[in-house]
Amino acid sequence: MAAVTAGPDRPRAAPVLGVGAGLAGPVRSEFTKLGSVRSTYWTLILLVLAGLAWAVANCAGEAAHWATTPPAGRVGFDPTQASIVGLALLGQLVIVVLGALTLTSEYSTGMIRTSLTVMPRRGVLYAAKAAVLVAVIGVVAAITSFAAFFTGQYLLRSTHVAATLSQPGVLRAVVATALYVVLSGLFAFGLGAIARSTAGAMAMAYGLLFLIPQLAKALPSAWYADVQRWLPSGDVVNAITRTQGGNAYPDLFSAWGEFAVFGAYTAVLLIIGALLFGRRDA
Amino acid sequence: MIEARGLTKRYGSALAVDDLSFTVRPGLVTGFLGPNGAGKTTSMRLILGLDAPTAGTVTIGGRPHRHAASPMHEVGALLDARAVHGGRSARNHLLCLAQTNGIPRRRVDEVLGIVGLSDVAKKRSKGFSLGMSQRLGIAAALLGDPQVLMFDEPVNGLDPEGIVWIRTLMRSLAAEGRVVFVSSHLMSEMEHTADHLIVIGRGRLIADCGMAEFIARSPGRAVLVRTPEPDALAQAVAAAGGTVSPGSDRDLRVPDLEVSNLEVRGLTEDQVGDIAFAGGIPVHHLSAAGISLEQAFMELTAASVDYRAAQPFSQEA
Numbered sequence: 001m002a003a004v005t006a007g008p009d010r011p012r013a014a015p016v017l018g019v020g021a022g023l024a025g026p027v028r029s030e031f032t033k034l035g036s037v038r039s040t041y042w043t044l045i046l047l048v049l050a051g052l053a054w055a056v057a058n059c060a061g062e063a064a065h066w067a068t069t070p071p072a073g074r075v076g077f078d079p080t081q082a083s084i085v086g087l088a089l090l091g092q093l094v095i096v097v098l099g100a101l102t103l104t105s106e107y108s109t110g111m112i113r114t115s116l117t118v119m120p121r122r123g124v125l126y127a128a129k130a131a132v133l134v135a136v137i138g139v140v141a142a143i144t145s146f147a148a149f150f151t152g153q154y155l156l157r158s159t160h161v162a163a164t165l166s167q168p169g170v171l172r173a174v175v176a177t178a179l180y181v182v183l184s185g186l187f188a189f190g191l192g193a194i195a196r197s198t199a200g201a202m203a204m205a206y207g208l209l210f211l212i213p214q215l216a217k218a219l220p221s222a223w224y225a226d227v228q229r230w231l232p233s234g235d236v237v238n239a240i241t242r243t244q245g246g247n248a249y250p251d252l253f254s255a256w257g258e259f260a261v262f263g264a265y266t267a268v269l270l271i272i273g274a275l276l277f278g279r280r281d282a
Numbered sequence: 283m284i285e286a287r288g289l290t291k292r293y294g295s296a297l298a299v300d301d302l303s304f305t306v307r308p309g310l311v312t313g314f315l316g317p318n319g320a321g322k323t324t325s326m327r328l329i330l331g332l333d334a335p336t337a338g339t340v341t342i343g344g345r346p347h348r349h350a351a352s353p354m355h356e357v358g359a360l361l362d363a364r365a366v367h368g369g370r371s372a373r374n375h376l377l378c379l380a381q382t383n384g385i386p387r388r389r390v391d392e393v394l395g396i397v398g399l400s401d402v403a404k405k406r407s408k409g410f411s412l413g414m415s416q417r418l419g420i421a422a423a424l425l426g427d428p429q430v431l432m433f434d435e436p437v438n439g440l441d442p443e444g445i446v447w448i449r450t451l452m453r454s455l456a457a458e459g460r461v462v463f464v465s466s467h468l469m470s471e472m473e474h475t476a477d478h479l480i481v482i483g484r485g486r487l488i489a490d491c492g493m494a495e496f497i498a499r500s501p502g503r504a505v506l507v508r509t510p511e512p513d514a515l516a517q518a519v520a521a522a523g524g525t526v527s528p529g530s531d532r533d534l535r536v537p538d539l540e541v542s543n544l545e546v547r548g549l550t551e552d553q554v555g556d557i558a559f560a561g562g563i564p565v566h567h568l569s570a571a572g573i574s575l576e577q578a579f580m581e582l583t584a585a586s587v588d589y590r591a592a593q594p595f596s597q598e599a
Contacts, residue, residue, distance in 0.1 A: 035366060036374035089510035110365025113332055115424060116357050118381045120331045120348045281333040 006136065026119055026128035034102070034132055043098040047091050047181070048144045053084020055148035059155040066159040079163045080170050081241040083152020084177045086146055088237040092184040095137060099188030101202035102129050107196045112282050126193070130270065133185050141181035149174045168201045169243035176240040176259055187266045193273030206270045208232060225251045263274065283307060283461060284329055284430060288338035291324055298324040300485035303336070306463045308429070311456045313476030315463035321485040322465040323361070326434055330359055342430050354383040354426025360419040361434045366410025372399055372418050374408060380425050392419040412439040420451070430461040437471055449475045505546040505554045508567035512542035518561045524549040545571070
């Protein structure tokens with residue numbers, strides 16, 4: 001530890017000017033940050049396990065009881081939804097943690113001050129973090145969504161109603177489920193920027209995603225029918241994962257319509273978060 | 283070069299930094315002194331663009347840090363050694379910082395070598411001692427080979443070896459022509475390192491001067507001397523323009539009534555030693571009393587009528 005620095009022959013860094021001016025350096029940096037802490041791996045592993053475990057349990061269960069399922073139940077059964085809805089619902093619970101931690105872990109450790117010293121252009125840092133989050137969650141969620149779909153359909157093969165990707169709406173549902181998980185991560189990322197603490201961001205996320213939709217159910221049913229389609233709740237998941245049954249959710253928008261509702265909430269949070277991140281003292 | 287002009291920061295009703303103007307020049311170690319709560323850390327945060335000033339401007343190399351083209355080449359800073367993600371290894375911590383500015387990976391290994399952390403580069407930093415964390419923070423500050431270096435209380439919690447190491451580092455960085463700006467609340471620490479001092483209290487500038495001038499302006503600074511011939515020494519010292527008072531702290535290790543402690547003011551320890559030697563007076567002990575910054579600070583501000591009128595700091599202290 002005694003090696004003292006710095007004589008005149010102290011090695012100087014290669015020219016560093018200019019190289020870091022764009023978004024590429026900060027993006028590379030955020031990949032390193034995300035990839036060098038364990039919490040990232042734990043949350044992503046949990047995401048994959050949650051999506052697959054649901055597909056296995058739900059589809060194997062349906063297959064086992066298929067012989068005794070009454071005709072009405074068979075008609076309402078959506079094999080695509082059965083395999084991927086778990087990834088959307090459980091995956092969201094998991095991925096909001098990763099999304100929030102992207103910024104809140106920097107606040108809780110104080111790392112944010114170093115990050116902003118080396119990259120004082122805050123918009124660049126914010127965009128780099130969001131971009132890396134989208135890329136990482138996108139890849140893992142897409143693989144998990146397809147894996148959950150194929151696993152589920154394999155387990156449902158004895159029912160002879162297993163879906164294929166070429167059927168109407170199926171590919172859309174599988175892709176939208178992955179994108180929904182990505183949006184959920186961004187949703188929490190925006191909350192992280194607003195709350196600047198993990199606990200605060202989590203409380204806000206669960207409040208917005210679960211508590212408020214739950215409270216809305218206490219409204220008179222005629223009102224609720226008008227409000228329901230605008231809530232960022234599990235109904236969004238129902239809409240985007242459904243491939244059969246035509247007008248199964250008459251009070252909701254179409255699949256992409258509900259997706260857009262959730263996307264709009266996410267966009268608003270990301271913008272508020274960006275404005276606050278740019279202005280507040282770090 | 284760091285230039286602050288009318289820098290002011292208000293948090294709610296509290297004025298943390300009040301109309302501060304100063305210039306920190308290259309080639310010197312500039313000490314940034316003030317009691318705890320004087321606004322040193324806030325000033326550094328303003329310099330780095332972490333906080334936005336309520337009024338005034340501060341620039342590094344002529345522009346606000348938020349507009350730096352190559353931020354890590356402009357400034358390297360160590361504000362809080364513990365402000366790292368403890369789950370990340372030392373190398374990955376430095377790598378993610380380096381990548382933001384397109385600094386090559388080999389520079390990470392270089393700075394790990396400079397601060398002596400090569401052996402623990404792959405260890406997660408949560409297991410680091412405070413001294414190791416300080417070294418990691420300094421490595422991060424050095425990554426971009428910056429023109430300006432800022433250290434906030436860098437010797438806090440360091441062992442003697444670490445303190446010597448960081449002093450040597452700061453001296454050599456300044457000798458390379460860099461700006462070295464280091465805060466401390468300990469006058470004694472600055473005496474060993476700084477060429478120039480910027481002293482603040484309650485957010486306001488109190489002194490911006492060379493170290494020698496600052497010490498000369500501190501009437502509280504004394505030389506402690508122990509001699510078996512106190513009367514002879516007192517006379518000789520008085521003749522040379524110094525003032526003498528009985529030393530307050532008796533040395534219990536030498537319960538010799540013939541030996542007296544004296545406090546000499548107005549002369550340096552070198553001068554007192556020379557006077558004793560010239561007069562053939564035996565001296566058993568001679569040292570500069572390490573006055574606390576608080577003392578020097580209080581005395582300095584008390585001596586300044588302007589300041590006293592503007593800032594009755596004893597009221598709230």
